[in-house]
Amino acid sequence: MEGASQTPFVRAVGSLGLVRRWMTPFLRVSNACCGEKKVREFLAPYLESGLPVTAQIMGTRGDVLGELAVKCLEAGAVGIDLNCGCPSKRVVSGGAGGGALKDPLRLAETVRTIRSVIGQKTPFSVKMRTGFSDPEEMTELIPRLADAGIDKFFIHFRTVREQYLPVPGRTERLRKAAAAASPLPVIVNGDISDAEDGLTLLEETGAAGLMIARGLLRDPWLLLRFENADVPSPEEGRRRFSAALEAFDAHGGNKLELVRMIWGEDSPEFRALCGERRRKS
Numbered sequence: 455m456e457g458a459s460q461t462p463f464v465r466a467v468g469s470l471g472l473v474r475r476w477m478t479p480f481l482r483v484s485n486a487c488c489g490e491k492k493v494r495e496f497l498a499p500y501l502e503s504g505l506p507v508t509a510q511i512m513g514t515r516g517d518v519l520g521e522l523a524v525k526c527l528e529a530g531a532v533g534i535d536l537n538c539g540c541p542s543k544r545v546v547s548g549g550a551g552g553g554a555l556k557d558p559l560r561l562a563e564t565v566r567t568i569r570s571v572i573g574q575k576t577p578f579s580v581k582m583r584t585g586f587s588d589p590e591e592m593t594e595l596i597p598r599l600a601d602a603g604i605d606k607f608f609i610h611f612r613t614v615r616e617q618y619l620p621v622p623g624r625t626e627r628l629r630k631a632a633a634a635a636s637p638l639p640v641i642v643n644g645d646i647s648d649a650e651d652g653l654t655l656l657e658e659t660g661a662a663g664l665m666i667a668r669g670l671l672r673d674p675w676l677l678l679r680f681e682n683a684d685v686p687s688p689e690e691g692r693r694r695f696s697a698a699l700e701a702f703d704a705h706g707g708n709k710l711e712l713v714r715m716i717w718g719e720d721s722p723e724f725r726a727l728c729g730e731r732r733r734k735s
């Protein structure tokens with residue numbers, strides 16, 4: 455999660471064993487690729503956990519993205535994911551992230567270029583919304599991207615235009631996505647609140663897996679619940695996770711944002727931190 459997953463967060467998650475693999479937040483490039491040093495620094499906190507790391511990349515130029523993908527693989531990533539889901543206006547207006555879905559032909563060409571430099575064997579996925587403005591767009595997009603070299607899809611059920619608004623039809627949209635990608639795997643995403651919700655969604659969509667972002671902050675042991683592990687309650691999990699964050703020093707820039715995402719805006723924890731910041735300023 456871009457902005458949330460800074461080093462203390464990654465170390466806290468890793469030390470508590472809350473995930474089995476990583477997909478990084480996006481590393482964005484525009485007209486030129488970043489250097490090897492920046493790529494290594496970006497991947498370092500994930501790689502130090504010893505877990506497999508998929509590097510997520512974002513941009514518009516296939517040649518530059520291909521160069522970035524190769525640098526990520528050389529630095530230790532085991533797979534590449536292309537971000538085609540970010541709905542931020544700044545990103546979309548430049549044609550990157552979710553903006554890439556507006557031009558399926560160009561996006562397919564970008565995928566082909568990246569595939570040609572990373573080789574056939576490297577896992578190469580796309581994280582996408584169901585469309586830019588209409589979820590029906592995915593029925594054209596998914597097969598086109600599969601033809602171009604994508605081997606796995608991570609799909610957030612909303613369109614780019616829908617941002618994070620409440621919209622109906624999650625199961626139906628994701629079932630269509632899984633059917634459009636078949637036999638390639640689809641990992642479904644969006645608003646998965648607890649293990650029961652996740653298991654029902656898997657069953658009803660025929661998807662191959664679940665991707666959970668905000669839910670993991672509200673219940674840090676959520677992914678382990680799927681393994682029936684004996685895990686702490688969400689409340690206790692938040693407490694332990696917050697303590698681990700403190701231990702890895704989350705006093706820096708994004709502590710307020712993390713506390714808001716973990717405990718919620720109305721929580722005593724968030725209000726106390728806001729008060730503390732006001733007193734200090």
Ligand SMILES: Cc1cc2nc3c(=O)[nH]c(=O)nc-3n(C[C@H](O)[C@H](O)[C@H](O)COP(=O)(O)O)c2cc1C
Pocket residue numbers: 455456457458478479480510537539581610643644645646665666667668669
């Ligand atoms: C703060 C924040 C940062 C995010 N950063 C990324 C990112 O870098 N790459 C990505 O693919 N998705 C990113 N997402 C989107 C999530 O992966 C996910 O698609 C979305 O939050 C819906 O799933 P959820 O309801 O489980 O949170 C981000 C979401 C949030 C809230």
